[in-house]
Amino acid sequence: MKQVEISAQLRGTGKGAARQLRMKGSLPAVLYGKGVDSVALFIDRKSFERIYKRDRNALLRVSIERPDGADVRNAMVKDMQIDVMRNEPIHVDLHQINLEDKIKVKVQIHVIGEDAVSAKGAILQHQMREIEVECLPIEVPDNVPVHVESLVPGDRVVLGDLTPPEGVKFLGEAHEIVISVLAPKAEEEAPAPTGEEVPAEPELVKKGKEEETETAGKE
Numbered sequence: 001m002k003q004v005e006i007s008a009q010l011r012g013t014g015k016g017a018a019r020q021l022r023m024k025g026s027l028p029a030v031l032y033g034k035g036v037d038s039v040a041l042f043i044d045r046k047s048f049e050r051i052y053k054r055d056r057n058a059l060l061r062v063s064i065e066r067p068d069g070a071d072v073r074n075a076m077v078k079d080m081q082i083d084v085m086r087n088e089p090i091h092v093d094l095h096q097i098n099l100e101d102k103i104k105v106k107v108q109i110h111v112i113g114e115d116a117v118s119a120k121g122a123i124l125q126h127q128m129r130e131i132e133v134e135c136l137p138i139e140v141p142d143n144v145p146v147h148v149e150s151l152v153p154g155d156r157v158v159l160g161d162l163t164p165p166e167g168v169k170f171l172g173e174a175h176e177i178v179i180s181v182l183a184p185k186a187e188e189e190a191p192a193p194t195g196e197e198v199p200a201e202p203e204l205v206k207k208g209k210e211e212e213t214e215t216a217g218k219e
Contacts, residue, residue, distance in 0.1 A: 001140050003061045003074070004051050008041040010064065027089060031062065031075055033096030039064065041094075048092065052077065057105050057140050062094065074099055076137065097137050104171065106130045107141055109178065113149030122153045123182045131159070131178075132171040139167040146179060153183035
């Protein structure tokens with residue numbers, strides 16, 4: 001994985017300061033890690049969104065501007081608060097990491113050949129959308145490819161069927177189902193009619209005529 005540069009500046013703490021930064025197009029953030037003091041920062045919102053949309057596990061090289069020069073830290077996004085009305089980040093937690101220490105992150109699954117399965121009339125069922133992996137930060141894969149072109153209804157892919165890249169370990173049980181293939185639902189046939197139904201109204205009319213005949217005979 002390639003490191004991505006992003007600039008950051010120190011910021012004051014408090015809700016008021018964070019609100020003003022957001023209005024100016026900056027994104028409040030905090031950087032923390034094992035054995036280091038947390039640092040309140042702000043970064044450019046648009047730059048961060050471009051990086052995160054491309055790769056949410058991006059390995060960041062955060063350059064913090066200080067009076068005595070740049071302070072460079074390696075970090076990854078740990079958590080993020082979202083404004084649900086605007087669908088945009090309002091605060092980011094950055095976790096400082098050591099490039100020599102292994103980390104655990106979740107990596108998205110990339111399905112290959114789904115169209116071929118659909119062409120057979122089958123349906124893919126995703127039991128997993130991502131897989132947790134353990135590796136060095138620089139070795140985090142962009143995604144985990146899962147090939148399904150040859151699958152037919154009744155087949156399934158389990159975690160043990162997948163081969164991790166060199167240096168990467170998949171976390172989980174080998175029997176855990178990743179994807180299964182289902183047959184299409186059979187269409188329910190409309191029930192066949194059991195017999196001819198006699199309309200109610202004509203029957204009532206008929207009975208009325210019979211009653212009139214009987215009455216006339218009695219007279």
